[in-house]
Amino acid sequence: MSDLHSHNTLAFVRSEMLAEQAPPTSQIGAVRWMRENLFSGWLNSTLTVLSVLFIYLLVTHIGPWFLHAMWNADSLRECRDILAANYGEGATGACFGVIRDRWHQLLFGFYPQDLYWRPVLAMVLMLVALAPVLFSWVPRKMMWFSLIYPGVAFWLLWGGSIWFPVMALAGFVVAAVVYRLVLPVSTLVASIAAGLAPVFWWLFLSGPIARVLTGIVPIGLEPVTSDQFGGFTLSIVIGVSGVAMSLPIGILLALGRQSDMFLVKTICVGFIEFIRGVPLITLLFTASLLLNYFLPPGTNFDIILRVIIMVTLFAAAYQAETIRGGLAALPRGQYEAADALGLDYWRAQRLIIMPQALKISIPGIVGNFIALFKDTTLVVFIGLLDPIGLSNAIRADTDWNGVYWELFLFIGAMFWIVTFSMSRYSQYLERKLRTDHR
Amino acid sequence: MKKALFLGTMTVAGLAAGVAAADTLGDVKARGNLNCGVSTGLAGFSAPDANGEWQGFDVAVCRAVAAAVVGDPAKVKFTPLTAQTRFSALASGEIDVLSRNTTWTFSRDADLGFTFVGVNYYDGQGFMVPKALGVSSAKELSGATVCIQTGTTTELNLADYFRKNNMQYEPVPIESNAEAQQQYLAGACDVYTTDASGLASTRATFANPDDHILLPEIISKEPLGPLVRQGDDKWADIVRWTLNALIAAEEYGITSANIEELAKGTENPEINRVLGKEGDLGAMIGLDAAWAHRAIAANGNYGEIFAATIGESTPIGLARGLNAQWTQGGLQYSPPFR
Missing domain, CATH: 3.40.190.10 (Periplasmic binding protein-like II)
Structure with a gap:
């Protein structure tokens, strides 16, 4: 090596490292990203140009409408006058004044205004009650609150004597006590007795006892009737009740469908296939119209309760099929392992089968929940004033006749918040429960 | 039926x-x-x-x-x-x-x-048209596209009226009055027909009500x-x-x-x-x-x-x-x- 240097036979030898040069502009940063992602071929380039054109048209058409948004006007005419005065004749703009004027109706329906704290408190408590169900880091003791929450919510929303929801909840205590008492006889008999006892309790005992207790200790809130419910309160009441009740019923139906007992299996299959074969709107019409004919005249069977029952049954049938998919995906060995451990049927389901089956079904279950929540808007066809129904009613007010997109935007945004939260939670849950080491 | x-x-x-x-x-x-x-x-x-x-x-x-x-x-x-x-x-x-x-x-x-x-x-069923259409009578509506609410008597009245006068029309079915307003204003149909009281109240909500007229014919008794x-x-x-x-x-x-x-x-x-x-x-x-x-x-x-x-x-x-x-x-x- 030293030879070469000393003889100097080469014209040039670099003795120090070159400084790093910046890569060509086509290979870095935004340019490269665009080349790779937006203009990687003639097809992609065309699609990119078309998309940009589309977004441009969208923004230029809708942008001014949003920029001119008017929150102050008290009627559509006033809003248009202000828009014309500010931006010239013929200018368009969003008249969000209708939201400012009627937001309380869209949220609470005709609920008495001085009692708005009740649905709000019920909503806040709902989040508290949901926390231990949704997140494992919340203390388990809070589950007790989640269990009594349905009674609390009912009492807050509808008011009346506190003893009716208390006695209704007591039905579950009755079921648990009966189950414990009969368990030594046989698991099957205990299950059936635990199913029948609360029904008997609710039908014949809870009402009179609650009335007696009301007479002795009259604790109560001002009653609010179902026809005063509306807006998102109604959607959430129907949606949350449907979601909460359809999952357990769906699990039972899915298990029943897989059962070896002929009668149980037949009933479950018949129920699922019948409900799935009928559109929800038909069930709602049944709830609102047909039941009126079959019930004795003068019966006051609450319309919201009827709708909740129908929505729950509908969602439960779909839930059952989703969960059955999860059950079917479990290897046979899991069932056999449970048997080998000597677990009885319910323990095996609770400890081994269901945790795995439900985990597999999470996307389907949450998909059903989201669909159910959006389907609550169908109650507009039976004259209940959910947000969509109220948007019609608001439009029928002479002040706001002609308002269209503003109301739908608001309603859409509210629904999106709820459904998007559900979707995000399901993704979080899937990540948390992922046990395969991918 | x-x-x-x-x-x-x-x-x-x-x-x-x-x-x-x-x-x-x-x-x-x-x-x-x-x-x-x-x-x-x-x-x-x-x-x-x-x-x-x-x-x-x-x-x-x-x-x-x-x-x-x-x-x-x-x-x-x-x-x-x-x-x-x-x-x-x-x-x-x-x-x-x-x-x-x-x-x-x-x-x-x-x-x-x-x-x-x-x-x-x-009440009675009437027609609303944009002034720009240049129509002054329902008799001139042959070939028009008509916004009409489905499942109502107005639908049947319209069919009867056009058949009686030997005219053609193309129906644009709509669900509610609010939707009808949007469709009509967007130009999806030339004519909007419903009860005259409904037409009047709909027209009153337009940004430019004077650009639209109600035709004199009332084609049904309501x-x-x-x-x-x-x-x-x-x-x-x-x-x-x-x-x-x-x-x-x-x-x-x-x-x-x-x-x-x-x-x-x-x-x-x-x-x-x-x-x-x-x-x-x-x-x-x-x-x-x-x-x-x-x-x-x-x-x-x-x-x-x-x-x-x-x-x-x-x-x-x-x-x-x-x-x-x-x-x-x-x-x-x-x-x-x-």
């Missing part, structure tokens, strides 16, 4: 159950409030205001009946009903009166088993009125004569302003009979003497209600037209209070 038949059958079944205990007046009095079925929202006729109070032309009939029977125009429970649920709600007894811009037709009266107690608004279940004639009489009292009050010049003065007694025996100063008309329908007094005091007479809810001073801007008193060349005509 199938649906009508089905509803009719259901109604008959419901009636069979309901007739046995057909004492609506007693039920309402015992309950202390009137159950009234109204539209889920029709500009000027029934709509809840920002406080959730129902307002409108059809609503006023309910309030008048409640004032007459229960004694308080606020004692009404309003049940919003869609076009599909209205008849079964009435037949099943969920509501006592249906006051929901319902057209009085033969089959509804006879086949569905209801009693129409009168007409509070004479007498709208309150109705009750068949089989309780006493209750039907009460609702019928409450409506008549409102109409008669306008004819005799009884207004909400002077009713207290007139109730003390006047020279006009007819006014005295209406307001219960003479005779015992109230007792004949099972109410007290001041029933009509309260009904009229609730929202004023027929003319006052019209002016306050859908008249020319409101954004709806309907002229009295056919709904003027018979003395003014209209059709509103109350039988005598005698």
Whole structure:
């Protein structure tokens, strides 16, 4: 090596490292990203140009409408006058004044205004009650609150004597006590007795006892009737009740469908296939119209309760099929392992089968929940004033006749918040429960 | 047709159950409030205001009946009903009166088993077109695209009218009046057809109402009125004569302003009979003497209600037209209070 240097036979030898040069502009940063992602071929380039054109048209058409948004006007005419005065004749703009004027109706329906704290408190408590169900880091003791929450919510929303929801909840205590008492006889008999006892309790005992207790200790809130419910309160009441009740019923139906007992299996299959074969709107019409004919005249069977029952049954049938998919995906060995451990049927389901089956079904279950929540808007066809129904009613007010997109935007945004939260939670849950080491 | 038949059958079944205990007046009095079925929202006729109070032309009939029977125009429970649920709600007894811009037709009266107690608004189907279309008569509409609400009598009327005049049209089916406004303004159809009152109120909401005209042809008769279940004639009489009292009050010049003065007694025996100063008309329908007094005091007479809810001073801007008193060349005509 030293030879070469000393003889100097080469014209040039670099003795120090070159400084790093910046890569060509086509290979870095935004340019490269665009080349790779937006203009990687003639097809992609065309699609990119078309998309940009589309977004441009969208923004230029809708942008001014949003920029001119008017929150102050008290009627559509006033809003248009202000828009014309500010931006010239013929200018368009969003008249969000209708939201400012009627937001309380869209949220609470005709609920008495001085009692708005009740649905709000019920909503806040709902989040508290949901926390231990949704997140494992919340203390388990809070589950007790989640269990009594349905009674609390009912009492807050509808008011009346506190003893009716208390006695209704007591039905579950009755079921648990009966189950414990009969368990030594046989698991099957205990299950059936635990199913029948609360029904008997609710039908014949809870009402009179609650009335007696009301007479002795009259604790109560001002009653609010179902026809005063509306807006998102109604959607959430129907949606949350449907979601909460359809999952357990769906699990039972899915298990029943897989059962070896002929009668149980037949009933479950018949129920699922019948409900799935009928559109929800038909069930709602049944709830609102047909039941009126079959019930004795003068019966006051609450319309919201009827709708909740129908929505729950509908969602439960779909839930059952989703969960059955999860059950079917479990290897046979899991069932056999449970048997080998000597677990009885319910323990095996609770400890081994269901945790795995439900985990597999999470996307389907949450998909059903989201669909159910959006389907609550169908109650507009039976004259209940959910947000969509109220948007019609608001439009029928002479002040706001002609308002269209503003109301739908608001309603859409509210629904999106709820459904998007559900979707995000399901993704979080899937990540948390992922046990395969991918 | 199938649906009508089905509803009719259901109604008959419901009636069979309901007739046995057909004492609506007693039920309402015992309950202390009137159950009234109204539209889920029709500009000027029934709509809840920002406080959730129902307002409108059809609503006023309910309030008048409640004032007459229960004694308080606020004692009404309003049940919003869609076009599909209205008849079964009435037949099943969920509501006592249906006051929901319902057209009085033969089959509804006879086949569905209801009693129409009168007409509070004479309507008819009309056409609205943009001025730029250059059309001045419905006879020139051949080949037009027409926005029409599906499942209504207007759809059948339109087909009849175009066939009768040997014209072609292309229907654009729409679901609700709000959707119709959007479609029509977006130019999806040349013509929008529905009841003339609906057209007028729709036009009033446009940014530029003057760019659109209502064609002079009215192609159907749509007498709208309150109705009750068949089989309780006493209750039907009460609702019928409450409506008549409102109409008669306008004819005799009884207004909400002077009713207290007139109730003390006047020279006009007819006014005295209406307001219960003479005779015992109230007792004949099972109410007290001041029933009509309260009904009229609730929202004023027929003319006052019209002016306050859908008249020319409101954004709806309907002229009295056919709904003027018979003395003014209209059709509103109350039988005598005698």
